[in-house]
Amino acid sequence: MSTEIKTNNAFRVAWNKGRLVGQKRPLRPKEVWAIRVRLQIKRRKRDLAMFNLAIDSKLRGCDLVSLRVDDIASGGRVRDRTTIVQHKTGRPVQFEITEQTRASLQDWLIVRPPDRGPYVFPSRVRSQPHLAARQYARIVHGWIESAGMDSTAYGTHSMRRTKAAQIYRKTGNLRAVQLLLETDTYCPPPPDRGTDPLSVSSSMRRDGAHRQAIRLSWRRTGRHSSARRIGRLHPRMDDRRIGGAA
DSSP states (O other): OOOEEETTTEEOOOOOTOOOOOOOOOOOHHHHHHHHHHOOOOOOOOHHHHHHHHHHHOOOOOOOHHHBHHEEEEETTTTTEEEEEOOOOOOOEEEEEEEHHHHHHHHHHHSSSSTSSSSSSSSTTTTOSSSOHHHHHHHHHHHHHTTTTTGOOOOOGHHHHHHHHHHHHHHHHHHHHHHHHHHOOOOOOOOOOSSSSTTOOHHHHHHOGGGGOOOOOHHHTSOHHHHHHHHHHHHHHHHHGGGGGG
């Protein structure tokens, strides 16, 4: 909740006064398609490639905007799967690039200015090598508003959580979602699975009452890549098939 902060006998308005702060909700499949169709109609190749890649990769904004062309493409062709090192955790994360995303990325790389550096999404400001996280946040809010939705309820983290939320709804495997997002924080199952499965408060996350639900310890999972870990936890989980809805 926003408050007024008293400093040096003067009141300074808090940065979050009047703003809806907290965890942002993931996009639903119909909302994903609403945004995607509008970007296709307007022929915004960069934004379409960025949107599709944000959904597929489940990366944080800082990792998405700093992707290099070599990270996702080789020999002029976009890879099916790639691995990058996250800025926040310093650990590698692997993700699949679906056919639809590969097509949009290929279209963008063809028209992308070749003299703007090695990054997939270069900045239009010459002093910056790639889009900043704040610029990406403004672009995301533009997507949300163009689809007629309330932009205050969504943010860059909505892109990261969208595919994970779809996978959870289809499988009910919360541990697999944790591995997909490559997070150390354990999210216990909410009381009502009909609500947003990833909107869990920090106090609940720290509660150890649900840890017996984890059948595979973190020490054991640390020996394998995220893709193999998910396969062990849920053999029938196919990121390509399950993620089709998103």
